[in-house]
Amino acid sequence: MMKIPVLEIFGPTIQGEGAVIGRKTMFVRTAGCDFSCVWCDSKFTWDGTMKEEIEMLLPETIYERLQSIAPNQFSHVTISGGNPALIKNLAGFVSLLHDKDIEVALETQGTKFQSWMTEIDQLTISPKPPSSMMTHDLDQLDTVIRELDPDKVTLKVVIFNDEDYHFSKMIHKCYPHIKMYLQVGNPYLDDTVEDHTSRLLSHYESLIDKVMPDSEMNNVYVTPQLHTLLWSNKKGV
Numbered sequence: 001m002m003k004i005p006v007l008e009i010f011g012p013t014i015q016g017e018g019a020v021i022g023r024k025t026m027f028v029r030t031a032g033c034d035f036s037c038v039w040c041d042s043k044f045t046w047d048g049t050m051k052e053e054i055e056m057l058l059p060e061t062i063y064e065r066l067q068s069i070a071p072n073q074f075s076h077v078t079i080s081g082g083n084p085a086l087i088k089n090l091a092g093f094v095s096l097l098h099d100k101d102i103e104v105a106l107e108t109q110g111t112k113f114q115s116w117m118t119e120i121d122q123l124t125i126s127p128k129p130p131s132s133m134m135t136h137d138l139d140q141l142d143t144v145i146r147e148l149d150p151d152k153v154t155l156k157v158v159i160f161n162d163e164d165y166h167f168s169k170m171i172h173k174c175y176p177h178i179k180m181y182l183q184v185g186n187p188y189l190d191d192t193v194e195d196h197t198s199r200l201l202s203h204y205e206s207l208i209d210k211v212m213p214d215s216e217m218n219n220v221y222v223t224p225q226l227h228t229l230l231w232s233n234k235k236g237v
């Protein structure tokens with residue numbers, strides 16, 4: 001079986017984002033991304049600063065590591081990155097987890113489709129808004145979304161400003177049948193910032209204030225990143 005480039009294995013913790021926010025889960029974070037968002041909270045997955053720490057691991061080894069740090073303490077694993085959708089051979093890992101009765105979630109930005117993605121229980125696609133300084137190829141996004149079961153997919157757009165909000169509305173209009181999460185952007189990537197919780201909550205409140213009067217956004221979920229409210233942008237939580 002093929003090996004997977006892994007940068008972090010941690011948990012149990014709460015899933016801080018999206019459709020299963022609050023769910024007790026383990027995280028497996030893969031290395032490498034095809035984007036370089038200016039506000040990426042996991043830059044170490046692609047900027048080269050941690051390249052010595054990347055381990056090429058077999059699915060069985062990742063499972064053993066998960067069990068050794070949290071023996072029988074989980075029934076859910078979230079795969080994030082970087083962009084785990086760059087990896088051609090995650091099928092074996094996903095089916096190994098399913099064989100053990102473990103649910104599997106995946107975080108990706110929607111630039112690549114792999115056949116194993118149809119096996120994921122909760123797939124979050126997070127198209128990148130203008131503030132990221134990335135230009136999302138919307139045809140590519142559409143190709144990925146068309147391959148997936150709408151009931152297992154959610155969209156999650158990170159919002160820092162009005163342009164991002166407009167972008168989220170455009171995406172929501174294109175895919176009204178897919179659940180849409182608006183997630184407030186975290187500008188405090190240095191986790192030593194003072195008062196991060198009250199600052200983040202006030203950004204969250206501003207986003208709520210934007211959405212509530214908007215009759216075109218009656219079907220959306222508006223969330224903070226729960227883990228950053230608690231722990232700022234600390235690694236490994």
Ligand SMILES: C[S@@+](CC[C@H](N)C(=O)[O-])C[C@H]1O[C@@H](n2cnc3c(N)ncnc32)[C@H](O)[C@@H]1O
Binds near residue numbers: 040107110183187
């Ligand atoms: C680090 S990314 C990894 C998965 C994939 N590359 C993606 O972007 O969807 C995980 C999630 O964190 C979100 N994210 C990254 N930086 C953020 C920030 N500064 N504030 C809020 N959300 C952020 C991304 O949009 C994505 O939904």
Ligand SMILES: Nc1nc2[nH]cc(C(=O)O)c2c(=O)[nH]1
Binds near residue numbers: 014
């Ligand atoms: N607790 C927690 N929840 C998360 N949800 C998505 C995360 C990610 O980095 O993809 C993340 C993360 O890094 N930590």
Ligand code: SF4
Binds near residue numbers: 039040045
């Ligand atoms: S796509 Fe995800 S991992 Fe890649 S740079 Fe953007 S936020 Fe970071």
Ligand SMILES: [Mg+2]
Binds near residue numbers: 041042
């Ligand atoms: Mg994160």
